[in-house]
Amino acid sequence: MWQARIYVTLKKGVLDPQGRAIENALKVMSYGEVRDVRVGKFMVLTIDAPDRETAAARVEEMCRRLLANPVIEQYQFDLAPQGEAAAAGSRAGTGVWNFPEGDA
Amino acid sequence: MSWAVVVFPGTNCEIDCRHVIADVLDLPVDYVWHKERSLSGYDAVVLPGGFSYGDYLRTGAIARFSPIMGAVEEFAASGRPVLGICNGFQILLEAGLLPGAMRRNEGLKFQCHDVFLRVENAGTAFTNRCAPGQVLRVPIKHGEGNYYADQATLEELEGEGRVVFRYAEPDGTVSAAANPNGSLGNIAGIVNREGNVLGMMPHPEIAAERLLGMEDGRLIFGSVVESWVKGGVAVGR
Numbered sequence: 001m002w003q004a005r006i007y008v009t010l011k012k013g014v015l016d017p018q019g020r021a022i023e024n025a026l027k028v029m030s031y032g033e034v035r036d037v038r039v040g041k042f043m044v045l046t047i048d049a050p051d052r053e054t055a056a057a058r059v060e061e062m063c064r065r066l067l068a069n070p071v072i073e074q075y076q077f078d079l080a081p082q083g084e085a086a087a088a089g090s091r092a093g094t095g096v097w098n099f100p101e102g103d104a
Numbered sequence: 105m106s107w108a109v110v111v112f113p114g115t116n117c118e119i120d121c122r123h124v125i126a127d128v129l130d131l132p133v134d135y136v137w138h139k140e141r142s143l144s145g146y147d148a149v150v151l152p153g154g155f156s157y158g159d160y161l162r163t164g165a166i167a168r169f170s171p172i173m174g175a176v177e178e179f180a181a182s183g184r185p186v187l188g189i190c191n192g193f194q195i196l197l198e199a200g201l202l203p204g205a206m207r208r209n210e211g212l213k214f215q216c217h218d219v220f221l222r223v224e225n226a227g228t229a230f231t232n233r234c235a236p237g238q239v240l241r242v243p244i245k246h247g248e249g250n251y252y253a254d255q256a257t258l259e260e261l262e263g264e265g266r267v268v269f270r271y272a273e274p275d276g277t278v279s280a281a282a283n284p285n286g287s288l289g290n291i292a293g294i295v296n297r298e299g300n301v302l303g304m305m306p307h308p309e310i311a312a313e314r315l316l317g318m319e320d321g322r323l324i325f326g327s328v329v330e331s332w333v334k335g336g337v338a339v340g341r
Contacts, residue, residue: 010207014252015286017208041161066169069162069198071205072252 001082002047002055008068008075009040043067046082055079105332107133108146110176110192112167115154117189120309124325125150128312131329138170148185148328149176151192153245153307163206163248164194173199185229185328186301190246193293193303202296202303203261204253210286214247218318219284219306221292222272225265228295229331230302233323239276240269240320242306244284249305251287251294261294269293269304 010016016038023037045062049055059077068075107125111118118135125133136143138156143149156167167173173195180186180201188196196202209215218241226236234240253261261267269292272278283290285305293304308321 015207015210017210017212017250017286021212066165067161069165069205071197071203071254072207 002049002052002079003082004043004045004047004055004059004077004079006043006045006059006063006067006075006077007040008043008063008073009038010072011074014072052079105131105147105329106145107131107148107150108136108143109133109150109152110138110172111135111152112138112154112156112170112195114156114158115152115191117153117191117307117309120307121150121152121189124309124312124322128322129325129329136172138167138172141171141175143172143175143179146179146184147332148187149179151176151186151188151195152309153190153192156191156195159191159248162198163191164196164198167191167195168198177201180296180301183298183300185331187230187324187328188301188303189307189309190244190249190305193305194248196301196303201301202294203257204251204294206248207250207252207286208248209246209250209284214245215249215284216243216245217284218243219292220272220274220276220282221269221306222276222278223268224270225268225295227265228268228299228302228327230295230324230327231268232330233327237276239272239274240323241274241318242308242311242321243318244306246285246305249285249287251285251289251291251305253288258288261291262289264297266295266297266299267291267293268295268302269306 018039019037026034047055063075109118109121122133125131194206221240223234223238226234270278270290271282271292273282278290295302308324311318311321
């Protein structure tokens with residue numbers, strides 16, 4: 001079993017109305033250092049696949065066909081054996097979330 | 105002329121569409137459940153508004169994979185008219201039958217009020233009863249009608265006269281103030297290259313009777329009928 005953590009965000013250059021509203025709210029709350037906010041989706045899939053390559057290929061296809069709209073969105077995902085992903089999740093719970101960088 | 109109104113789980117404007125076709129236009133119409141796989145015997149198809157699959161993931165994203173959509177694609181490819189209203193427009197975008205995508209409304213508010221639409225192309229199967237530049241009063245009710253397409257697609261749409269409706273002032277002036285959702289180019293409705301698939305965010309089906317205070321929406325349904333009578337969109341029949 002594999003756990004895929006998928007992040008979908010609007011592409012750079014596509015106006016993100018929700019992100020803009022949150023950015024404005026943060027500024028009103030005197031967090032003036034905030035320069036940009038992008039709102040996206042986070043999905044966790046548990047997948048039955050024989051190996052990492054198969055799981056990755058299937059997730060890639062799911063992202064392309066359904067989970068993201070390539071006209072306006074980009075996606076990233078990471079894959080871990082289910083037990084390790086649970087451990088990573090508990091570490092994330094301690095405060096630092098390692099969000100992937102760059103364009104998909 | 106026989107119409108199909110496709111119903112997805114979460115669709116909520118199918119009764120209004122059926123009412124206009126059956127009771128206002130006096131034409132045969134059936135609801136077609138999204139699990140069906142055929143649209144044979146119909147001359148026009150409506151994908152009505154609503155919240156298919158609860159708008160989960162993205163508007164129209166899940167409905168686009170319903171079994172009926174294979175038949176809708178074939179129907180569109182045959183040249184017969186497909187009218188997507190609001191959520192129906194969003195489904196057509198997700199299905200790739202029309203280009204572009206919808207984002208949340210720029211102001212984040214669900215918009216529910218009348219708008220004025222300038223008819224940019226009165227030569228389509230959906231607007232032949234309108235005059236060029238005519239201003240229609242039709243309501244909107246949507247939270248994700250902020251049309252987006254990349255620059256090349258926008259130029260193609262504009263260059264080929266495929267922007268059919270634009271949000272405008274009552275006098276037809278296209279202005280930022282008249283744009284309820286932030287759509288690029290004030291775009292409210294577009295057609296495919298062949299001209300037989302229209303997607304529009306406003307709801308002509310609830311503005312098609314004088315009794316309800318607005319009847320400009322009838323022009324759009326009526327235009328489809330007129331095209332059918334003239335054989336203009338009945339390719340291969």
